[in-house]
Amino acid sequence: MSDVQAARYSWGGDEFVFAELAEEMSLQANFRVMAITKALREQRPDGVLEICPANASYQVRYDPDVIEPHELLGQLRDLEKQVGDAHDLALPTRVLEIPVLYRDPWTTETLMRFRDRHQDPEATDIEYAARINGYASVEEFIAAHSGSPWFTSMVGFVAGLPFKFQMVPRERQILVPKYLRPRTDTPKQTIGYGGCFSCIYSVRGAGGYQMFGITPAPIYDPTQSLPDFADFMVFFRPADIVKFTPIDRDRYDAYLAEVKAGTFRITARPVEFSLQPFLDDPDGYNTRLLEVLR
């Protein structure tokens, strides 16, 4: 377990330091990001303003008038050493169930408007993704997308948007390119896909990820009117583990009625995640992990 590569550090102007743990995406790299940024958050040196974990990298915004940049860099290097491969860390987090209406009318209508920006104008986004990943049917593809859970490797792009990396061995990862040119529109709560990441668009807006479906679950609520948002307007946190559950239109409408009534809640259960037992037996570990949703 000493095969951990050294991080690459770079200055981002006079207020940011950037650290890349690995060039490639992997759960191992992301887990080290989580461990380092968690430890830094606990230490919270004076002058550190923002700690932003990302997929295989992170950045820190700091006030160089309070903390000398090279001193901060030294602390980050120390943390990198202390964390090592992070295989022993037990990370307290949550398992969430996100209902998904795959092939919904709204993302379908939107994707049809942007066929000129797509690799395969004759197919829908999900048909294209299923085909290039070797699935015989869209149904099989949905079974794979919703079958194994996802690790929230980063929250951002826009407010509260989670990037998710599927908790399966690399040979089973779904890979889909982004649109050739980004769309100017994406419905709120679209389930998107780009590269090796699935995401949920938290707000309506531009986007380049392929669109597979939509969830009735709000994940960003600046008005903080739903119970899930009583404490904070953003629902997702880095390291949240997500199970996508396919639903039909009736179920979707029923959830939407709950959202309108102000009673909807995302099913969330506390868990502890450890990397090594997952790596030893991904499918077995996932099965045990998801039992808390029953």
Place this chain on the structure above:
Amino acid sequence: MSAIEVLKPGLSTTVQDTGRTGYYDVGIPPSGALDQYSLRAANLLVGNPAGAAALECVYLGPELAFTADGMVAVTGAAMVPRVNGEERPAWESFAVRAGDRLDFGYLTAGARAYVAVAGGVDVPEVLGSRSTYGLGTLGGLEGRPLAAGDRLPIGDGPGAAPGRRVPDDLRSVLSKDMEVRVVMGLYDHRLTDAGREAFLGTTWTLTPVADRIGFRYKGAELEMVDREPPFGAGQDPSNIVDAPYPIGSIQVPGGVEPIVLHRDAVSGGGYMMVGTVISGDLDIVAQSAPNSRTRFVAVDLDDALRARAAYRDRNRRLAESL
């Protein structure tokens, strides 16, 4: 309570202050005035704390009516303020009476003007700031640019005397040709030597795609180093595994048309960034309008810290002068 009525909103007028800190990790950027120096100058002129909430007006100013007597100052881009049609000086405080109408002449230099009113714009604080973050419909007035018919509450403040002015040497110099200092780094190793030289050697022209999120330029294509894409990065040579974006970072999708991210930045994404604009020079970027020309000048961290000290010193002299 006194208020401002919005008769015409201008092109995109938003409430901004110094911005919010601590939520970039979930994708909520700092927001705040893109030209922080001009915001502070406008506030200090009317007797407000330097970081009070004011109006940021892009390209075309709004038309506003005052419900009570007050004190106003306009700084930043050159668009002449007018009270009931009569011109007033910029970078100088002036009084308005209840019922007065404030509007603006055409933009002649720069891009963003700041309108401060004694007492400050008193919209509720959200996550520690009154700044508008449009993508997240957050802060400001209902999280959006002003619209005709809006009513902006104004706080109570002692106000300053009219005729207070920023000395000439402390006013921003607005030009269509600018130099912006950049600390190279992040993913600049993806550029070949020729690509890097092209980035620093080109005079870039700002495109109309320039807003609070980012400023897109055209001028050259940057050559990239060949590679096998790392797992999860994507096929385009400019793709990276989605990473965090510093405020001021410069990404170059496809090796063409660099984008400088500003204070409403998307917090991360999958395009290589080749460097970061130093914090003080974000004010210069803020005052660039489409078709203006920019050269990016590489500086190291020590230079950037010296520039930061100089920027602070200028702010200190501004505060002392008022």
